[in-house]
């Protein structure tokens with residue numbers, strides 16, 4: 241039986257075709273012989289550099305490019321191109337097996353041959369070379385092959401390397417990029433290992449077996465199991481994450497079972513959510529048909545709930561399987577449990593009344609501390625540690641709170657108790673109380689409501705929410721599947737899962753390949769974070785080491801301005817520049833630090849005739865609002881010392897220090913998240929002295 245693989249590049253090219261041409265492609269491919277040898281007519285092109293390239297005719301103008309096997313009957317659809325470009329493809333591209341990692345490679349041989357004399361000429365006057373510090377044997381160990389090696393040896397600077405980004409085999413270019421960025425050969429080896437494969441490669445790679453190489457590259461090639469599978473792929477060509485999982489993502493998502501709670505960590509955009517979605521569907525498919533959803537997937541906001549539902553719908557269209565998965569925020573789950581138990585919905589205090597409540601409580605203790613402080617002490621100490629009463633509070637260790645209290649604990653408790661009594665007297669509750677009540681209700685029941693709970697955005701959950709999640713499932717295998725990135729923590733919820741009875745030891749996995757953004761932007765962003773290890777949910781420091789992308793693009797531009805007006809003018813110019821390059825307005829995102837700043841930015845763009853609303857406008861968001869969005873070009877404005885205080889500058893009284901430090905931490909990670917929302921180009925501006933976070 242003939243077999244077919246489809247390349248990521250094929251779907252990327254298919255997306256750009258007009259609908260009638262797409263239909264012709266569908267039609268041509270529907271003739272693929274899944275069960276017989278008859279069907280597609282494959283043509284050999286004259287002058288092909290690679291003997292295995294064939295084309296299929298879509299119509300007079302379009303050609304599909306196919307890699308035909310030397311032996312066997314496994315074909316791979318590489319891309320679809322107009323016929324003249326198809327000819328150029330055939331006369332320039334060559335395929336190979338990466339000699340260190342065994343993955344599939346493609347290079348533009350004709351363009352490399354053209355560029356080489358220019359590099360050779362311009363390097364004649366210079367004695368030192370870009371890779372003088374790396375031995376041949378080290379380059380070979382990193383997969384640089386005998387044809388690329390001579391070229392590597394004549395390069396003098398990044399200017400020689402940069403133009404080769406799209407011409408050299410991708411893994412080989414990445415190795416050189418990392419070496420040029422100052423990583424040692426051992427570090428590059430480690431990075432390539434996690435970028436290209438899940439397990440370290442076994443010796444004995446057959447350098448001629450392209451089919452085996454295709455199988456070893458699941459993030460770029462996927463097998464097509466039959467006509468329906470193919471139709472599903474062509475119907476969802478944008479959703480590449482549906483099909484092309486990185487080997488590590490696939491291994492995590494499709495593992496038979498985890499003997500207990502599992503944790504997946506990874507930097508922003510490393511496909512943690514995608515992995516959780518695949519896991520949810522994998523688990524749902526294994527369940528026997530039954531009543532009601534047995535799987536719960538939780539996330540942080542209602543917007544993210546909608547996004548997850550939409551993505552699940554793309555991953556699987558079988559309603560009976562989909563209906564086994566409920567997607568919700570943790571708050572909503574808690575709310576429903578309490579409502580069902582009590583027979584009426586819990587009455588939750590509104591935000592403005594809540595501020596007044598804590599403010600009055602502070603007044604009650606003569607403002608010994610502020611209302612804000614009382615609230616966070618209640619959240620971060622009393623509720624976090626599940627302290628039942630005054631005595632428990634008076635004897636507790638205030639873990640996670642920065643300094644010693646400047647007033648007696650007794651006074652603080654008096655304020656907290658006042659607020660809680662007031663609330664009780666009007667029959668209202670705070671959100672965290674509702675979650676705690678739900679956890680308690682479940683603890684008293686025999687049968688947990690779900691078999692599997694998958695938790696997205698785990699870094700921002702409060703211990704009370706974890707207690708609820710833990711009680712939603714029993715102790716069986718695959719009970720909890722958690723994804724989290726401690727570097728994106730927005731709130732001050734430093735949680736140790738172990739202390740909450742959720743033990744992930746031995747079931748903790750890490751994703752390191754970023755899909756949302758380029759290596760250039762990632763490297764800058766990691767520098768912004770200053771690569772300080774942050775404590776993870778599993779009590780292990782979470783390092784960003786090895787966090788990388790195989791996408792390449794422009795280096796971020798950081799621009800200082802004398803004042804805010806000049807900064808806004810600069811932004812308008814930058815956005816206009818992107819629009820002039822043909823980038824669509826909705827693919828441009830501007831992150832402003834605060835709501836007020838967002839308004840100022842919008843006004844400035846609008847005054848210049850640039851739309852900032854609707855589907856076709858530039859998207860202006862606060863940094864928190866960026867969550868869940870992705871752009872081609874991104875700007876981050878207003879990150880200067882005035883607006884983002886440095887931790888060292890925080891010397892005020894305790895409660896302010898705590899709030900400030902929290903704000904600072906928040907800015908640090910939000911800046912990071914915001915900046916990595918851009919796929920191709922990143923522009924960051926500030927006035928006066930730059931914030932310490934972008935000084936790098």
Ligand SMILES: Nc1ncnc2c1ncn2[C@@H]1O[C@H](COP(=O)(O)OP(=O)(O)OP(=O)(O)O)[C@@H](O)[C@H]1O
Nearest residue numbers: 480481484485486508509510511512513514755756
């Ligand atoms: N294997 C893949 N192939 C192609 N695209 C992918 C793959 N995995 C993830 N992506 C894409 O990368 C982007 C980020 O993925 P995802 O949201 O799952 O990452 P994340 O680690 O959960 O991000 P965050 O930490 O910001 O929540 C999305 O656009 C997703 O579609």
